[in-house]
Amino acid sequence: MVKRIERDEVRVGMFIESLEGAWQDNPFGQRRFLLRSETEVDLIRNSRITGIYINLAKGVDVDGSSGRFATPTPPRRNPSREAVVDERRATVRVVQASVKRLETAFNQSRSGEPINIESVSEIVGDISAQIGDSPAILLDITRLKSKDKVTFVHSVAVSALLVHFARHMQFEEPLVHVLGFAGLVHDIGKLAIPTTILNKSSALTADERDIVMQHPAVGHDILKRQANLPGVVLDICRHHHERMNGKGYPDGLPAGDLSLYVRMSTICDVYEAVTSVRPYKKPWSSATALSWMLQHGDHFDIPLLWKFILSLDSELTRGVA
Template sequence: MFVEAIEGTWHNSSTLGRRFTIRSGHEIDIILNSNISGVFINTALGRNTSGSSLPSGAKNIANATKQDRFETATKIQGHAAETKSLIVDIFEGRAVTVEAFTPLIDDVARTMEENPSLYIGMSRLRSRDNATFVHSLSVAALLLHFSRSLQMDEETVQHLCVAGLLHDIGKLSIPKQVLQKQGPLNAAERSIVEQHPGLGYELLSTNLNMPTLVLQICRSHHERLDGKGYPDRLQADAISKEVRMSTICDVFDALTSARSYKKGWSSQQALSWMMCREEQFDKGLMWQFVLSLDPEMTKGIL
């Protein structure tokens, strides 16, 4: 079988590489005894001819063919372009109704239903120029999937998806040299970036058709249960369930996304870190979020 990609820390790249054909049981043992968190198997470039196989519990994050991944990546790029167009329309003051998002929401929903773990994994392959837009799309997809797993009513699901798409719209008002800095931000730059929830809220508030839930999530997705978030230092009782859900999805995507100055964490690393921070995240909702994900993404958590 052909290994298309390795997720996690892989100490055998000098001997096997990160893309290679498995030709023996010994190579399978190397994979199983490593600290990696997932393997992408490309069935279009090879199949199991050795008589051995990886156990299902330790196998793939996405057992996807090259064509599967190409089609998903193409859909995500289309979604990102459509997301960018709608966000720019709002930013430039053009009237946009929630109904304008319906075709995009429906398309994201179909893609998530076809292969949620592959969609989430492929959405990490973002270009630097489109980082804010693709991140927004990823958060929208996570919120849609999460809210449907909780069997929330369809109107709330759609509003959560729109909120995911628009939650970072205030970043378009942040200077590019700060937003696209190739490294960690200093204190002054961090203070500038922390203005984006308020800026986004003010912008969206000018649209009389914008649902209250979308406005609420735009302003409050960086609040924390312990009151140390921003911009309003809200504490637990003042933070709605939907905002708490948006915070989980936002941070999960941020942690698992690569940046110029850091590698993206594996899904398991991100979830383990988040589960230990009850002062920041709702523990009950965190468990429900974990349960909503593909089992291969949560191995070692449950």
């Protein structure tokens, strides 16, 4: 039996047969699917969909009762405490090694030598292997930053987010690897910013903000001197602080000139920055950060942001509104 319900009546376990409204208003990109999480429910409730048709033979009704032939969702198995501890230790080792190798690569660039592309690519491989199905543990580890390692750990975390997001978007692995590489080097221009400014715990002066805002262009110039770097890497390095309203920097590009990869990197960069410890602020929770980002459609590509939210672990996104 198929019945129509209102948008605010959706709940986890419903099987969606079709959605009313223009196809571009469908945030899922498919017509028939099972709602598996509260994040997906919120995605529908915050969309412009006008009505939903659910199949009671394949999912639950408004009151939570199951249809006659519905297959119950099996309970998630929680890993043992020992398994979680072991994974956390392994992740700590990967993050520490990645930060050290990235710092070495950046220092080579600081001294005028070319970046060791092979070494940075190996870091991406380590991150890709460790992140698995969920970025939760890796991102938890990257929250443990010392002041002098902020840029390097942030870059490792952004790389991990881009890898995870790209896989959620079903990109081919070679492109996933390139995006992970771009995440590692997107802030290389910060090598030119004095540490007294980067680590400042109080508000920046206007002159200091101007210096910080130069880092995408400086980084782009550094990477342009490298041979054989994909254009995607250069694009993300220069434009990861651009906004959908054209008021970003360094070029003030309008939304139509921002590539999909830049839009993805902007989301990952801001999300990681506001949810992690910085010298000048306390971290936001994931739910607070994502809710704030959703309210700033002039900054971010909102349909893409929802896809990013869906890619994250449910524990990270609980409470997003």
